[in-house]
Amino acid sequence: MIRIKCPICGLRNETEFTYGEDANVNRPSMDEQGVQPWVDFVFNRDNPRGWHKEYWHHVQGCRQWVVLERNTLTHEIGNCELARDAKLPPSQASEAAE
Amino acid sequence: MPEPLSPLTNKTVAGHFGAGDAHGVTLGTRRVSSLWQIAGWGDFEAVAKPVLTSLGLSGLGCFRHAQQLGAVTVWRIAPDKILLEGVRDLAAAASEELMVLDLGHTRTAITVEGSASRDLLAQVIAIDTAPAAFGPGEFLQTGIHHVGVLIHCTGPDRFDILVPCTWAETIWEVLFDNALPHGLTIEEAA
The missing domain is CATH 3.30.70 (Alpha-Beta Plaits)
Structure with missing residues (x-):
């Protein structure tokens, strides 16, 4: 059982959360014309061994999206922060700033 | 103006249930106002x-x-x-x-009271319910039977649980079954 320290609700069981997706995915610029960047964005994912950032949804708690650091090798849980406060990949960060 | 009915109207049958003469838990409802x-x-x-x-x-x-x-x-x-x-x-x-x-029509309030009320909660949620960890005035949002609820500690051994109306019967039955070993008293519907 994974226990996740929600920034709003505190330490909770994994069963209160729903996994969202890989938080490292970098969406191409909207004017990107190449096919491969979009194929990578939609279909291709790394399968890292070790620490990984993921989106999780605290669906049975505060209903906030969080970015969680999880070790895919040991299931160890690292930092957990609200997705709204998390550092976004470069392209999404620049888009959010516009 | 129509008077809203609690979805638990048919569930709140007053009486004593479960273990012998024990009176560890009292379940009831209260009207959620505005x-x-x-x-x-x-x-x-x-x-x-x-x-x-x-x-x-x-x-x-x-x-x-x-x-x-x-x-x-x-x-x-x-x-x-x-x-x-x-x-x-x-x-x-x-x-x-x-x-x-x-949201007045969307939530039902179930009240849990009694010396074993914290034990009952500990059976249905994976959160520390000891007085030092969850005292009067505090609240938490969690899941009972995978249904999102808000639990408000309103007294030393008293709690209000706000549950979605559409799941109120299910949550009531979960609490009812888990309270039986403690000796359960059901209050008249509010």
Whole structure:
């Protein structure tokens, strides 16, 4: 059982959360014309061994999206922060700033 | 004006159930009066504060302690979301920056009381329910039987559980079954 320290609700069981997706995915610029960047964005994912950032949804708690650091090798849980406060990949960060 | 009926009207059959003469848990319901949610984006504090100030409250509150002012109870359930019970009609406070929702018809309140009430909660949620960890005035949002609920500790061994009306019977049955070993008393429907 994974226990996740929600920034709003505190330490909770994994069963209160729903996994969202890989938080490292970098969406191409909207004017990107190449096919491969979009194929990578939609279909291709790394399968890292070790620490990984993921989106999780605290669906049975505060209903906030969080970015969680999880070790895919040991299931160890690292930092957990609200997705709204998390550092976004470069392209999404620049888009959010516009 | 139609009078709303509790979805637990047929469940709250007064009596004593379960273990012998023990009276560890008392289950009941209470009417949820004027439950509103305000939510926003961006600078939520700036748009929510006038509403809260008009109710006599000083701030947004925290995610752990409910604010209580007379008949008004306020739970800050997320950074940009607050639940208020016992307040006037807030529809007029709605704006492009502040979403106001009347949730009075969406929640049922189940009351849990008694010397074994904390033991009962510990059976159905994976959170420390000891008095030192969950004291009067505190609240938490969690799942019972995978249904999202808000549990408010309203006294040393007394709790209000706000549950979605559509799941009220299920949650009631879960609490009922788990309370039987403690000796269960059902109160008359509120």
